[in-house]
Amino acid sequence: xxxxxxxxxxxxxxxxxxxxxxxxxxxxxxxxxxxxxxxxxxxxxxxxxxxxxxxxxxxxxxxxxxxxxxxxxxxxxxxxxxxxxxxxxxxxxxxxxxxxxxxxxxxxxxxxxxxxxxxxxx
Amino acid sequence: xxxxxxxxxxxxxxxxxxxxxxxxxxxxxxxxxxxxxxxxxxxxxxxxxxxxxxxxxxxxxxxxxxxxxxxxxxxxxxxxxxxxxxxxxxxxxxxxxxxxxxxxxxxxxxxxxxxxxxxxxxxxxxxxxxxxxxxxxxxxxxxxxxxxxxxxxxxxxxxxxxxxxxxxxxxxxxxxxxxxxxxxxxxxxxxxxxxxxxxxxxxxxxxxxxxxxxxxxxxxxxxxxxxxxxxxxxxxxxxxxxx
Numbered sequence: 326x327x328x329x330x331x332x333x334x335x336x337x338x339x340x341x342x343x344x345x346x347x348x349x350x351x352x353x354x355x356x357x358x359x360x361x362x363x364x365x366x367x368x369x370x371x372x373x374x375x376x377x378x379x380x381x382x383x384x385x386x387x388x389x390x391x392x393x394x395x396x397x398x399x400x401x402x403x404x405x406x407x408x409x410x411x412x413x414x415x416x417x418x419x420x421x422x423x424x425x426x427x428x429x430x431x432x433x434x435x436x437x438x439x440x441x442x443x444x445x446x447x
Numbered sequence: 448x449x450x451x452x453x454x455x456x457x458x459x460x461x462x463x464x465x466x467x468x469x470x471x472x473x474x475x476x477x478x479x480x481x482x483x484x485x486x487x488x489x490x491x492x493x494x495x496x497x498x499x500x501x502x503x504x505x506x507x508x509x510x511x512x513x514x515x516x517x518x519x520x521x522x523x524x525x526x527x528x529x530x531x532x533x534x535x536x537x538x539x540x541x542x543x544x545x546x547x548x549x550x551x552x553x554x555x556x557x558x559x560x561x562x563x564x565x566x567x568x569x570x571x572x573x574x575x576x577x578x579x580x581x582x583x584x585x586x587x588x589x590x591x592x593x594x595x596x597x598x599x600x601x602x603x604x605x606x607x608x609x610x611x612x613x614x615x616x617x618x619x620x621x622x623x624x625x626x627x628x629x630x631x632x633x634x635x636x637x638x639x640x641x642x643x644x645x646x647x648x649x650x651x652x653x654x655x656x657x658x659x660x661x662x663x664x665x666x667x668x669x670x671x672x673x674x675x676x677x678x679x680x681x682x683x684x685x686x687x688x689x690x
Contacts (some may be wrong), residue, residue, distance in 0.1 A: 357669075
């Protein structure tokens, strides 16, 4: 029963998110709004509970499976990918690797700054 | 069983959504087993492997993607509730987050802006078409969100989905190696960078390393989705790509 309740909660928040986005004409996708609403609910409620833990745990443990159907859609775009393979592959590879490096270094730098500031306060 | 029977069976099965669903699950399970047998070698990424297996299968059997997707959509649909489910690990890390809140927020904002602008910039320099540029822009956020953004800004959502998946695979394959090269050991830093650059596929990889890196990656993925959805249309307007 726990799993069933958990998955129902997740789907209800998604529905709520989609409805809110549509009604208020927000520039955010529905599932993201649903996640935000659930996060706020958890902050107020101060615990997740077994039902939500089990449903979110099983969905997130097989997260990468969920990307497979969209990935197979590459076959719809063979022609475009074939004629623009250089800009597409260069953009994907270099932008992804550089984003990993830039984000990690920015965060490490900020943490150092924060530690130094904390030390200066003492 | 003679040829006519086999044909009837195939016509029946290929018209039912069940076949697309079952082959998706089988392809993933087989790919995951192979990945485990190779000691989780990053180059044997299960998503990439399953994608290749399924595309080859569909091409051999001359099955159009739309018919395959009638079954596979049941798996695809779960991306929605899975995105909502990210609120749970996010909440579970709240105590660690409180201390790091501002650092995480700034890093994510810099990261998502860099991800979108660098992808569009590189592709533009190498002469990509406008539809391709717009489809590339949201590549670093999780599929349902990226497809939604792509549609809003005038890209091709199904092309965006492919870019998103390939981006995730690149991040998952090279991420930990890059962090090692840079001498980055902190799981919060590694997780945040992984989630910003490589969304759910990177997060799945981060959870394999340890749960702390996974939680931070999940957090970064959730924040990136939100930040990109809010910022990207506005950033593209500034660059003059959309009116």
